[in-house]
Amino acid sequence: MTQVANLLAALKEEQASLQSFVELLRQEQKMLTEGSIDGLLELAEKKSNHALKIYKVAEARHRLLQGLVSELTAQNIQNWLEKNSRESLGLWQSIRILGDQAQELNRINGELIQAKLRHNQQLLGALSRAVNQASLYGPNGQTSFPGGSGRSLGMG
Numbered sequence: 001m002t003q004v005a006n007l008l009a010a011l012k013e014e015q016a017s018l019q020s021f022v023e024l025l026r027q028e029q030k031m032l033t034e035g036s037i038d039g040l041l042e043l044a045e046k047k048s049n050h051a052l053k054i055y056k057v058a059e060a061r062h063r064l065l066q067g068l069v070s071e072l073t074a075q076n077i078q079n080w081l082e083k084n085s086r087e088s089l090g091l092w093q094s095i096r097i098l099g100d101q102a103q104e105l106n107r108i109n110g111e112l113i114q115a116k117l118r119h120n121q122q123l124l125g126a127l128s129r130a131v132n133q134a135s136l137y138g139p140n141g142q143t144s145f146p147g148g149s150g151r152s153l154g155m156g
Helices: 003-034 040-066 074-084 086-134
Strands: none
Touching: 003 040, 003 086, 074 086
């Protein structure tokens, strides 16, 4: 297999991995916006596995390109692909678009998660205050009614 054929295979694998990752991010966003959090932990594990796979295939692509392109910038890679592998050029452009989509979806999902966390913290704070106010007994085991006449029960 030639270096160009190896690069084409690597780009196809990277594109497929990124497409799957973008789909996972869309699923995550749907779950977050609908409030269905039951599957988020499982989805987070899948995302981690996909991110690791993307890293590995991107590293393989990087190593292949090092032998073909003098300086690895996006523009240099694009120029080289235009001259040497038109099929790879389309994959490269798709990979860049998918990477941008994944980055944006991940940013939005992070904001959604932060908003959910703030909401949950506010709810916990409100519950904590309500529990403290409704407490019938103090730390010493004695009743601790707020306010009142100061009169003991049973006294006339």
